[in-house]
Amino acid sequence: MLTNHDISPAPASTDPLSVNGIVIDAAVIETESALHAHEPDPDHAARRTLVVRELLAQRAVATGLVANGAGLDDETIDRLLEVECRTPVPSAEESQRYYAANMQKFRSPDLAFARHILFALTEKAAMTRVRARAEEAHRELTQHHDRFDALARRLSNCPSGQVGGNLGQLTRGESVPEFEAAIFGSQHIGLLPGLVNTRYGFHIVSVERRIAGESLPFEVVQATIERYLSEHVRHKSTQQYLNLLASRAELRGIALDLRPGLLLQ
Structure with a gap:
């Protein structure tokens, strides 16, 4: 689905909006504006979106993909871009x-x-x-780490307390940011030197073991890289194509900044 957030905004216009002589009704602009309420200038964002869509619709008619007045859907947009913005496969x-x-x-x-x-x-x-209760328990564990299991079963407000506080294997992104920072912010092994404060409360944390990540061989990630590079090239090609359509069109009721390299998604 095409968007257009990277055309530089211009002051809102009260002029009738048209693309190559095709007028876009004010009521349509107003309806579209409601979908861009989060943007700094909803009216301009709506006009921008409608201009892009009309440019594509006119081009789809010109290339014979759809009949005049047939409307434009996402499938037609994809077919148009496939024909006119061929994306080379990365080597x-x-x-x-x-x-x-x-x-x-x-x-x-x-x-x-x-x-x-x-x-x-x-x-x-x-x-x-x-x-205070958490700090008292932490002081006790600093002297007697072997009591962690018993204290977790007796004091912890987490269900993991029933298994001695064991959280199992953790990776980044699995816990709240404050807890993750305490776990992965250093290479410390054993009882962390202070309490970990999160939105849930105070935690006494012990890191029992760490396994450092390893570089994945090229063969494992090759397909992922190829997909990323293909999408990047497609993105850039689409940018250039839509900028070209806009630069060749007669646009009224909107001003677009079409500097080279400026994305028109």
């Missing part, structure tokens, strides 16, 4: 160059095996009291 050499320049992106995830004890914040418990 194996291009994919290998991208892989070599971006190897940090192609790694298996870092793993951490951790346990925690949660002291949950509730409406009935004052935060200072909850924190």
Whole structure:
């Protein structure tokens, strides 16, 4: 589905909107504006969207893909772009160059095996009291780490407390940001030196083991890279194609910035 957010905005226009002499009704603009209420200038965004769609519709008629007045749907847009914006398949050499320049992106995830004890914040418990209990338990574990299992079963407000606080294998993106930062923000093994404060409360955390991610071989990620590069080329080709259509059209009721390289998605 085509959008057009990267044509630079211009001041809202009160002039009738037309594309190559085809007038777009004011009521249509108003209806479309409601779909762009989140944008700084909903009227201009609506006009921009309708202009792009009308340009494509006229081109689809000109190429014989649809009859005049038949309307434009997403399938027709895709067919039009397939015919007029052919996307070359990236070569194996291009994919290998991208892989070599971006190897940090192609790694298996870092793993951490951790346990925690949660002291949950509730409406009935004052935060200072909850924190004091958590700090007391943390001090005890600093001296007697072997008591983690028993304290988790007795004190934790998390269901994991029933298995000694065991959270199993964790990767990035599986927990709230504050907890993730505490787990993966260092290479510390064992009881973390302080409490971890999250939206759920105070956590005592122990990282039992870590397994560092490893670089994935090119053969494993080649298809992913090829899809990415193909989409990137298609994106750029579509940008150039739509900018060309707009530059050749007679547009009234809107001003578009069509500097080279400016995306018209």
